[in-house]
Amino acid sequence: MTQSRRIFRSLLRNFLQAIPTIFIIVTLGFFMLQLAPGDAADFMAAEAGSATAETMAQLRSAFGLDLPLLSQLGSYYAGLANFSLGHSLRYGMPVSELIMQRLPGTITLMAAAIVLAVSLGLLAGTVMGMRPGRWPDRILSVLSLLFYSVPAFWIGLMLIVFFSIRLGWLPTGGGYTLGAKLSGLDWFVDRARHLALPALSLALYYVAIYARLVRASVIEAKSQDHVRTAIAKGMGRYRLIRVHILRSALGPITAMVGMHVAGILGGAVVIETVFSWPGMGRLAYEAILSREYTVLLGILIVSALLVIAMNAIFDIVQSLLDPRVAVR
Amino acid sequence: MISRRHFSQLMLSASALPFIAPIAVRAQQDEPRRGGTLVYALNQAPPSLISLVSPGVERGISAKVVEGLLDYDHDLNPRPQLATEWDISEDGLTYRFKLREGVTFHDGTPFTSRDVEASIRIVSQNHSRGRASFANLESIETPSDHEVVLRLSKPAPYLLRALPADEVPIVPAHLFGEGDPTGNPALTAPVGTGPFRFIEYVRGSHVLLERNEDYWQAGKPYLDSVIIRFITDGAARTAAFETGEVHIGGGASVPLSDLGRLIDENPHLALETRGQVYDAGVNRIEFNLENEILANRNVRLAIAHLIDKDYIRDTIYYGYGAVIDGPFAPEVPYYTPGLPHYEVDVDLANRLLDEAGYPRDANGVRFQIRIDPRPLADTDRPTAEYLRARLAEVGIEATLRTQDFAAYVNRVFTERDFDIIVNGITNSFDPTIGTQRIYWSENLRRGVPFSNATAYNNPEVDRLLLAAAVEIDPKTRFQQFADFQRQVVNDLPDIHTVSQFRYTLYNTRVQNHTVGATGINGNFADIWLAD
Numbered sequence: 130m131t132q133s134r135r136i137f138r139s140l141l142r143n144f145l146q147a148i149p150t151i152f153i154i155v156t157l158g159f160f161m162l163q164l165a166p167g168d169a170a171d172f173m174a175a176e177a178g179s180a181t182a183e184t185m186a187q188l189r190s191a192f193g194l195d196l197p198l199l200s201q202l203g204s205y206y207a208g209l210a211n212f213s214l215g216h217s218l219r220y221g222m223p224v225s226e227l228i229m230q231r232l233p234g235t236i237t238l239m240a241a242a243i244v245l246a247v248s249l250g251l252l253a254g255t256v257m258g259m260r261p262g263r264w265p266d267r268i269l270s271v272l273s274l275l276f277y278s279v280p281a282f283w284i285g286l287m288l289i290v291f292f293s294i295r296l297g298w299l300p301t302g303g304g305y306t307l308g309a310k311l312s313g314l315d316w317f318v319d320r321a322r323h324l325a326l327p328a329l330s331l332a333l334y335y336v337a338i339y340a341r342l343v344r345a346s347v348i349e350a351k352s353q354d355h356v357r358t359a360i361a362k363g364m365g366r367y368r369l370i371r372v373h374i375l376r377s378a379l380g381p382i383t384a385m386v387g388m389h390v391a392g393i394l395g396g397a398v399v400i401e402t403v404f405s406w407p408g409m410g411r412l413a414y415e416a417i418l419s420r421e422y423t424v425l426l427g428i429l430i431v432s433a434l435l436v437i438a439m440n441a442i443f444d445i446v447q448s449l450l451d452p453r454v455a456v457r
Numbered sequence: 458m459i460s461r462r463h464f465s466q467l468m469l470s471a472s473a474l475p476f477i478a479p480i481a482v483r484a485q486q487d488e489p490r491r492g493g494t495l496v497y498a499l500n501q502a503p504p505s506l507i508s509l510v511s512p513g514v515e516r517g518i519s520a521k522v523v524e525g526l527l528d529y530d531h532d533l534n535p536r537p538q539l540a541t542e543w544d545i546s547e548d549g550l551t552y553r554f555k556l557r558e559g560v561t562f563h564d565g566t567p568f569t570s571r572d573v574e575a576s577i578r579i580v581s582q583n584h585s586r587g588r589a590s591f592a593n594l595e596s597i598e599t600p601s602d603h604e605v606v607l608r609l610s611k612p613a614p615y616l617l618r619a620l621p622a623d624e625v626p627i628v629p630a631h632l633f634g635e636g637d638p639t640g641n642p643a644l645t646a647p648v649g650t651g652p653f654r655f656i657e658y659v660r661g662s663h664v665l666l667e668r669n670e671d672y673w674q675a676g677k678p679y680l681d682s683v684i685i686r687f688i689t690d691g692a693a694r695t696a697a698f699e700t701g702e703v704h705i706g707g708g709a710s711v712p713l714s715d716l717g718r719l720i721d722e723n724p725h726l727a728l729e730t731r732g733q734v735y736d737a738g739v740n741r742i743e744f745n746l747e748n749e750i751l752a753n754r755n756v757r758l759a760i761a762h763l764i765d766k767d768y769i770r771d772t773i774y775y776g777y778g779a780v781i782d783g784p785f786a787p788e789v790p791y792y793t794p795g796l797p798h799y800e801v802d803v804d805l806a807n808r809l810l811d812e813a814g815y816p817r818d819a820n821g822v823r824f825q826i827r828i829d830p831r832p833l834a835d836t837d838r839p840t841a842e843y844l845r846a847r848l849a850e851v852g853i854e855a856t857l858r859t860q861d862f863a864a865y866v867n868r869v870f871t872e873r874d875f876d877i878i879v880n881g882i883t884n885s886f887d888p889t890i891g892t893q894r895i896y897w898s899e900n901l902r903r904g905v906p907f908s909n910a911t912a913y914n915n916p917e918v919d920r921l922l923l924a925a926a927v928e929i930d931p932k933t934r935f936q937q938f939a940d941f942q943r944q945v946v947n948d949l950p951d952i953h954t955v956s957q958f959r960y961t962l963y964n965t966r967v968q969n970h971t972v973g974a975t976g977i978n979g980n981f982a983d984i985w986l987a988d
Contacts, residue, residue: 165863166860166868171871171906172862172863174905174906175866176513176514177511178512179883179891179906180907181589182905184583184585184588185904185905185906187583187637187639188639191639216640218504218639220660221504221640221642231660231661289692289696297700300702301693301696302693302697303662304662307496307662307663307684307686308494308665402689402690403690403692403693404693405662405687405688405693408661412660419863420863
């Protein structure tokens with residue numbers, strides 16, 4: 130019981146800490162976007178390719194850009210206090226709806242990338258660590274160095290060229306087959322086919338990191354007394370890896386994944402663009418380019434909450450894996 | 458279970474197939490086939506889906522759902538759409554339109570003259586190009602449900618060409634009552650009279666349209682549905698065309714560097730260059746005439762003598778587009794060939810700069826200058842790099858600056874903190890609408906994007922532009938624009954390099970996609986998919 134109480138208390142504390150974090154993010158985000166030259170009206174008019182003085186004035190007043198800076202920020206906070214993220218003129222809908230349309234895409238992509246990265250990383254790392262210096266170790270080391278150093282968008286494009294254009298196995302982009310009304314297993318397979326390449330390109334960089342991390346942990350674990358004893362007692366190879374070696378390797382990995390969540394969210398921008406994946410990263414990028422602060426701040430708030438929540442979850446997972454790491 | 462006999466029959470018919478298939482295909486080419494879903498790629502997701510308040514990317518979507526009064530053939534001759542007959546008074550001040558009867562909007566309300574009145578009113582007040590097209594509009598009258606009369610204060614010789622569906626969309630008046638149209642939900646969930654009904658818009662992903670069963674042109678459209686996919690990455694669009702996931706795309710669908718390879722390697726892909734008149738444009742190098750060095754015509758003339766436009770066309774534009782000397786693209790009806798051409802002549806350029814009073818210093822440098830390429834087209838930066846290399850040859854030291862689009866627009870049109878920009882401009886359907894804004898001295902307006910950035914001011918050019926804007930005699934008007942082009946090329950406020958190469962890239966299964974001047978921005982009613 131104390132365990133679940135501690136988890137609850139940790140979640141509450143995380144939540145309370147999120148409030149000042151969000152205040153800082155919103156204020157900083159707002160002013161940093163102001164620092165960038167040009168405003169939303171400039172962008173929208175220029176994007177349309179022509180403008181007159183009158184249409185510029187109409188745009189500015191529609192965006193509320195004719196108001197003083199502080200009152201713009203003030204009214205944003207007033208909206209926030211009422212749990213409203215404001216309205217996007219560029220997209221013609223409330224920001225919260227806009228984000229809710231994209232959030233599932235981003236979470237799916239992130240989750241799939243994390244699962245892929247951790248499982249492939251564990252697999253490769255174990256293979257490498259069990260027999261360091263042998264050829265599987267050498268080959269996987271070179272591969273992980275490659276994935277670590279090559280930018281994700283290039284990997285993404287190469288995956289498209291190979292799997293979509295050459296082999297024709299997987300779609301080049303998008304979140305699902307548009308216009309097809311699928312259900313059940315077909316629906317799942319269709320989503321998975323669209324998810325495979327973007328999740329893999331996002332994951333490969335982290336696979337490289339985790340593989341090396343696991344390799345080191347495995348080598349270290351192998352030389353420990355309890356493992357040597359287990360080997361001496363004739364414990365089966367797979368049971369040995371599962372119970373004694375991987376268990377100790379999982380600790381550092383979980384800690385790293387928790388730290389990488391924000392990075393994966395950032396990397397999603399590029400992957401979402403390459404694969405036309407309808408997620409939040411691209412929306413954030415477009416919001417910055419078009420200088421629409423309501424959209425940008427909305428995304429920052431949601432992303433911050435997402436990262437905080439993921440970290441809380443990983444804290445808990447870690448404490449479950451290793452009772453010595455207590456939930457604070 | 459397949460019995461042996463069945464199996465051999467199957468084999469027999471399969472082996473006969475190749476001989477039958479070509480005949481079947483040929484028969485289908487002639488006869489439009491109903492059904493199928495067309496996937497159409499757009500480079501960007503627009504703020505709204507119809508071009509009622511802004512002439513941006515939404516022009517690629519608008520006409521499929523919301524129609525206009527007129528449509529145009531490839532020579533820009535008007536054809537009926539929602540207007541069946543039209544008549545312009547002798548003095549060019551009264552336009553009468555007879556409207557199509559028995560047409561209903563997708564929500565079931567009948568289409569009447571009140572819808573036309575409301576739509577033109579919104580466009581003339583909110584649409585940046587519409588404000589120019591309808592600048593002389595004095596009143597709109599609706600004598601009956603199917604008659605509209607526009608009365609002008611001055612002639613507007615361009616007005617009849619300003620009425621395609623993607624310029625002046627006719628929306629139902631009851632959805633756009635009083636008040637500001639910019640936030641209207643019908644902009645992103647449009648209702649019109651067009652061949653396709655709006656079904657859904659998933660931001661950042663796609664728009665889904667389905668056949669309008671009650672379309673006034675019986676038997677059309679042929680397609681069941683249209684999916685408009687937003688694919689922002691050029692390489693991703695290329696891949697989607699290659700695999701056949703996308704059937705058609707307009708404007709600049711794939712990077713020019715990929716285009717040649719794509720057409721050569723994929724027999725199922727082809728190019729269409731017609732249907733681009735409304736988007737014809739030119740690439741330009743513009744000088745800030747408020748800069749005291751660049752204010753000197755000899756300096757600009759020297760720079761003009763350095764630029765090899767053929768080289769720019771062949772290397773930066775991969776041979777696409779046409780080398781031009783004046784402000785109009787060859788597709789524009791008022792394009793005048795034989796304008797003054799500045800030959801490449803480095804010695805002459807050096808001499809001109811010496812005479813202008815900018816000798817080389819001890820390091821061989823005459824003066825320093827900044828170049829800002831527009832961060833939008835991937836050809837503007839290479840052009841700026843080429844320009845920098847050419848300028849270095851005569852001792853002008855140029856630095857390139859980088860910024861994003863909003864910052865660029867702010868720098869050039871609001872702060873006016875630039876020397877030379879590499880830019881592009883759309884000519885649009887008429888010089889009064891598309892080109893006058895660049896050269897008219899009164900359009901030197903801070904804070905208005907794509908206005909007169911160079912601060913060009915020539916009373917003779919102003920006179921020609923204003924006279925042509927109200928000239929109803931086509932011959933006189935042509936001469937006025939010819940004189941205008943000659944004068945601008947002579948004054949060198951900017952240097953025109955290559956016309957913008959715009960094309961429709963399509964899968965050869967797609968038939969009848971370009972049937973008029975608006976090309977891929979048309980309504981898709983005639984499109985059908987072959988097998």
